[in-house]
Amino acid sequence: MNSTFFFEKGVVMKKQFDERNLTMVMDFYELTMANGYFKDEDKERKVAFDVFYRKNPDNAGYAIFAGLEQIIEYIENLHFDEDDIEYLRGQGLFGEEFLAYLADFKFRGDIYSFPEGTIMYPNEPVITVVAPLLDAQLVETAILLQVNHQSLIATKTRRIVRSAKGRAVSDFGARRAHNMDAAVYGARAAYIGGAVGTATVLAGQMFNIPISGTMAHSWVMFYRDEFEAFKHYAENYPDATVLLVDTYDVVKSGIPNAIRCAKEVLEPMGKRLKGIRLDSGDLAYLSKKVRKMLDDAGLTDCKIVVSNSLDEWTIMSILEQGGCIDSFGVGERLITAKSDPVFGAVYKIAAVEENGVFQPRIKISENVEKITNPGLKKVYRIYDENKKAIADLIAGADEVVDLSKPYRYVDPVKPWKNRYFENCTAVELQQLVVKNGKRVMDRVSIDEIKKYVQDQLTDNIWEEEQRFENPHNHYLDMSPAYYDMKMSLLHKLTD
Amino acid sequence: MNSTFFFEKGVVMKKQFDERNLTMVMDFYELTMANGYFKDEDKERKVAFDVFYRKNPDNAGYAIFAGLEQIIEYIENLHFDEDDIEYLRGQGLFGEEFLAYLADFKFRGDIYSFPEGTIMYPNEPVITVVAPLLDAQLVETAILLQVNHQSLIATKTRRIVRSAKGRAVSDFGARRAHNMDAAVYGARAAYIGGAVGTATVLAGQMFNIPISGTMAHSWVMFYRDEFEAFKHYAENYPDATVLLVDTYDVVKSGIPNAIRCAKEVLEPMGKRLKGIRLDSGDLAYLSKKVRKMLDDAGLTDCKIVVSNSLDEWTIMSILEQGGCIDSFGVGERLITAKSDPVFGAVYKIAAVEENGVFQPRIKISENVEKITNPGLKKVYRIYDENKKAIADLIAGADEVVDLSKPYRYVDPVKPWKNRYFENCTAVELQQLVVKNGKRVMDRVSIDEIKKYVQDQLTDNIWEEEQRFENPHNHYLDMSPAYYDMKMSLLHKLTD
CATH class of the missing domain: 3.20.140.10 (nicotinate phosphoribosyltransferase)
Structure with a gap:
């Protein structure tokens, strides 16, 4: 895990x-x-x-x-x-x-x-x-x-986990689940099927499943600019800073601001930037580009998390294209078993x-x-x-x-x-x-x-x-x- | 309705x-x-x-x-x-x-x-x-x-209701729903979307939705023969006898036994056979054949209910082929909105x-x-x-x-x-x-x-x-x- x-x-x-x-x-x-x-x-x-x-x-x-x-x-x-x-x-x-x-x-x-x-x-x-x-x-x-x-959900999740070839898969599906129980028992089944955890708090509470979560676009949009939003998050969670970088423009704005946050906010505290998350766009292309930008900035330990309508087929395709991804957040297609x-x-x-x-x-x-x-x-x-x-x-x-x-x-x-x-x-x-x-x-x-x-x-x-x-x-x-x-x-x- | x-x-x-x-x-x-x-x-x-x-x-x-x-x-x-x-x-x-x-x-x-x-x-x-x-x-x-x-479910149900062109559509989906809430709130949404009722008892109880239900194959299989099973049901529910006729062979056994039940059990009580249900096979072909058999026996008022993996496309196809159907029980493809x-x-x-x-x-x-x-x-x-x-x-x-x-x-x-x-x-x-x-x-x-x-x-x-x-x-x-x-x-x- x-x-x-x-x-x-x-x-x-x-x-x-x-x-x-x-x-x-x-x-x-x-x-x-x-x-x-x-x-x-x-x-x-x-x-x-x-x-x-x-x-x-x-x-x-x-x-x-x-x-x-x-x-x-x-x-x-x-x-x-x-x-x-x-x-x-x-x-x-x-x-x-x-x-x-x-x-x-x-x-x-x-x-x-x-x-x-x-x-x-x-x-x-x-x-x-x-x-x-x-x-x-x-x-x-x-x-x-x-x-x-x-x-259904355990079996579907296993397919997604298999496609990720050892990388972490987490359930992010609650909002697209077929009502409350589908989110909660779906998270349970996903964990049984091989997900490393869920974003659904009640599932964590009921079944002792690891829960995860960082920020939505609303966090970035609330503040006057992206760097201010990142800084504010890093100051709150210096040990667990994962920044969502696609609210405006990943390459021109998101990643430069994330790197600046790592250098100006986290490093003075002796902390490292844990990860960045991509939630839109061409994930294969962007993840490679982002990996290089992070590495060039000395952030080789910064993980890349991706989400956005993933399933076993998109994950296989992204990895075949050499996508540089450490962790997949999988939502609607897992929690509804969309393909079947x-x-x-x-x-x-x-x-x-x-x-x-x-x-x-x-x-x-x-x-x-x-x-x-x-x-x-x-x-x-x-x-x-x-x-x-x-x-x-x-x-x-x-x-x-x-x-x-x-x-x-x-x-x-x-x-x-x-x-x-x-x-x-x-x-x-x-x-x-x-x-x-x-x-x-x-x-x-x-x-x-x-x-x-x-x-x-x-x-x-x-x-x-x-x-x-x-x-x-x-x-x-x-x-x-x-x-x-x-x-x-x-x-x-x-x- | x-x-x-x-x-x-x-x-x-x-x-x-x-x-x-x-x-x-x-x-x-x-x-x-x-x-x-x-x-x-x-x-x-x-x-x-x-x-x-x-x-x-x-x-x-x-x-x-x-x-x-x-x-x-x-x-x-x-x-x-x-x-x-x-x-x-x-x-x-x-x-x-x-x-x-x-x-x-x-x-x-x-x-x-x-x-x-x-x-x-x-x-x-x-x-x-x-x-x-x-x-x-x-x-x-x-x-x-x-x-x-x-x-999702209200919208999907409306499509199915539209395809049925005025015939009744009921939600039969609980067993394939994505857990308890999906069955119950799905039934609510299906009713809003135009279903006439549901088979899910709790949904009826919570939302005042009409509930319906007659028999499963297990009823027919429990008794030593099909006629005995039909007779037993008709004696219990003379005003609401709907017989499931496809446990063994619709044309050779199910319909003849249903007609015999109408004549020998219900008519002496002054009752009519309300309906028969088909749950497998070629529903377009069988419904026409069954309609003729029922009509020939004087059971022109006996309704034909069908179920079995229906959705808007199968219903349209059945009706285009002249299927003689009064009511559709729609399960898995409604309650999961399978197509999307x-x-x-x-x-x-x-x-x-x-x-x-x-x-x-x-x-x-x-x-x-x-x-x-x-x-x-x-x-x-x-x-x-x-x-x-x-x-x-x-x-x-x-x-x-x-x-x-x-x-x-x-x-x-x-x-x-x-x-x-x-x-x-x-x-x-x-x-x-x-x-x-x-x-x-x-x-x-x-x-x-x-x-x-x-x-x-x-x-x-x-x-x-x-x-x-x-x-x-x-x-x-x-x-x-x-x-x-x-x-x-x-x-x-x-x-």
Whole structure:
């Protein structure tokens, strides 16, 4: 992490933003269905719902799973307040018995999930909710919304971080975020995805993320001239002076005034100019020109920060042109994931309890890729001898997957081939995180999640899956027994 | 409004979601600047900041201004809690005097704004904040975030509503929204933009928006067969039965089962099947086929609702192909404004008080379109005799704009031309909404805002500005005195 532009943090007080009751953030059909289930006493039958997605954003080779911590907080806090019940009563659709049931409602299910920060791929169950039908139905919208948003931003941020080739990337996006939560949870997801920090104060306060910030154009415009503005800032923050140099004219005015400020204001105090920021114009051209002007003035240690509608493509282009940049402030295109702003995780029923046994359910579709993976199952990540993740594997929940000897699997795209994992290890990806509605997973710090992302991408994930152009598609294989079960269900339904 | 799919609402309890303290949702530089201003006693000097944007999303001819109500709530509730101060102290940058000042901080300024729902155009000041420098600086991020998000979604929704040519459009987007607020405030903005309602329960509860919802695929998959699922739903909601018919096979299974449900379950109760919903496949083709099947069965009053990654372009295409559709449920592409998810309103200093007089400030840029409009000013909408808005006009705050006789104005794109408004009327667009930090504008109901949008587009805004392809660019003219002032400032700064 390039900490140059971040201030040291002292005591941090966690702000419990998440104590909001978010129960009513749900699609109304969750309630019309719940009421229907309730009337038939179907509500107590257990079901399993899988959360999965079908396509990586930006046609990438993978995505980053984020948002789990907020899902657990939501689940634990789930309850209908008196005014919620009153509002629902006013809809004129629900009986008093159902409303009384909701008033006492607590989520009673179990939730299995990938650890937050896991590299994930299409069509595998990232989260599985096993709960009485009514409970499982009610949490659909909020779980999807949280996974979709945070995974989207973490994944997009990782692309930008990759393009910066080791230079710092910070989130500057709050003002273009899709409202308050998008700024705050977006900053969290960006940090998980590899940003070194954020400009959004509340995100720093809630999640212990480094915050940064210096000046806007308004600072420079408020004072009668640019040098006076710079001088005033340097006197206030002699240890952290980063000057915005593009309010009038970078080359003729901004940089000469910044150099003068370094010489006349900071150096007499024994201080150095920490950095300058460019927020407009041709950043490749200007950064090279500015670097030379600073170096010629002896300010070789002065960093160059740039911002202004950046994303992975503009950053790659600037660096290919030899842009002299130490740090990128990335705003609107990160915080909205502009190039592909929809993350499409879905919540599909996979199994229904009948007389104490879970029976698989499958959703057929005209589009083959929309057919779901039925039943209770486990997902394994398969590693080769070099710890590279060569595939993920779906098997039935009760199957034993023993990789101590060659293990035959089915590639569902080419099921006729006989294939084996040899000299591999398997790690089960889902863990029990909520049991009977209560958190059983320890809280994981955001820095651990961030490190987990970084470690996987460094140690386990093929470079071929990480490149932007035509990335390798990770294999999602099946155990022979699981594949046969799915095929027989399909035959039964379509015969 | 097509109310077929909306349930009647009774008592509505407003949920005060906005009682959250959102003060810390700001970029950190607002605080580093505020601290700098504070130390020099500059904090009491008044300034004027303008909120404006430079480009309509989707290269459209206009945008819809939304989010004002939330801005006023934010301003009135602005305060730093004890743990906020503690967090800021921990940053190690701020003195105790400044922190004590923040602990007692209340916003002391005035805010002028277009009425919410006003059709707006690039480069005109939609909101102007006139306040002591420190106060004006601190509210930048939250104001921009709110305007940007809600205006984005209202504007995008209007495009979708336009494409539907009078058919109902509902917001189904919560699960793909950029977190909780994006779902809730997005639903509000969508309603303002012309959606007939939302599926998001909390948005209905908070803003008195009609909510709708029927069933997901999980309902159909839970039961042993599709007819049993339909029957169960119809028995629960005989007056509001809308059946999702694409879980297995629309033509072979879904519609036959829906018709059977209408005949065997609903008709014996004296009820009619309200509608069916298609959520996948070729919606143009299927809707025509389904319409015929329903009509042949005597269900001519059964409505067809469609959803599945819709936007203005897919809807236009479906309707051009003769799709038989009564109502559109629009999700991810509405709630994320997928085609152009960044609304770029900015907050620029326009004037600074010096010895009791506001002196104009201008921001120069290499890009001519990025040069700001300086000074305290008024914005007028100019209407011709037919009440069509032919231009907007910027004049100095102290100027008298008298249109009772021909009025000479300057088109800044062609300033050499002598042009006059004749037989026109002018309406000032900004109104005082906050005075000394307190709301002075009456609350406006969301239905009034929605109607105001609709009325402007019907009565005042040229069709040529509303079309999608190459819309007419609304003129933003200037009074001669204002134009001269701007030019002389530019000369002074660039000579």
